[in-house]
Amino acid sequence: xxxxxxxxxxxxxxxxxxxxxxxxxxxxxxxxxxxxxxxxxxxxxxxxxxxxxxxxxxxxxxxxxxxxxxxxxxxxxxxxxxxxxxxxxxxxxxxx
Ligand code: H2B
Numbered sequence: 001x002x003x004x005x006x007x008x009x010x011x012x013x014x015x016x017x018x019x020x021x022x023x024x025x026x027x028x029x030x031x032x033x034x035x036x037x038x039x040x041x042x043x044x045x046x047x048x049x050x051x052x053x054x055x056x057x058x059x060x061x062x063x064x065x066x067x068x069x070x071x072x073x074x075x076x077x078x079x080x081x082x083x084x085x086x087x088x089x090x091x092x093x094x095x096x
Contacts (some may be wrong), residue, residue, distance in 0.1 A: 002077065002078065003075055003077045003078040003082045003084065004078065004082060004083075005075075005078045005079070005080045005081060005082055006080075006081045006082060006083065006086070010083075011023070011027075011081055014081075014086040014089075015030065018030075018086070018089050018090065018093060019093055020032045020034075020093070021073075021089055024072065024074075027080075027081075028074055028079070028080040028081065029061075029072050029073060029074035029080075029081065029085075030072070030073050030074075030081065030085060030089060031070065031071065031072050031073075032070075032071050032089070032092070033068065033069070033070045033071075034068070034069045034070075034071070034096060035067055035068055036067045036068075036069070037067065038066070038067050039066050039067060041067065042064060042066070042067050042068065042069050043064070045069065045095060045096070046062070046064065046069060048095050049071075049091075049092055049095060052088070052091050052092075052095070053088060056084070056087065056088060056091075058075070058084040058085075058087070058088050060072065060073055060088065060092075061073075061074070071092065073085040073088055073089055
């Protein structure tokens with residue numbers, strides 16, 4: 001079943017309420033970069049996010065170098081942003 005994309009107004013409201021996320025240039029994803037004390041802290045965070053993502057069946061695109069994690073959220077099944085990205089971003093914010 002197709003997943004509905006957020007309207008521009010829904011997207012803007014979500015961005016205003018989230019902390020540290022910005023809209024990717026093409027408007028189809030949101031991004032956040034995080035820094036941790038070291039690799040152990042970064043990977044511990046990624047593990048917690050991975051468990052939540054698997055439970056929600058909604059998975060991040062991400063890039064990790066040592067203590068940095070850059071996260072991109074988009075919904076492949078919607079070819080853009082959906083409520084699932086906002087829910088995962090909220091869950092991530094709560095884990096930081
Ligand atoms: N994650 C993300 N980010 N977008 C999706 O559209 C998506 C997903 N779809 N995880 C899920 C898995 C889908 O492929 C499975 C079959 O439910």
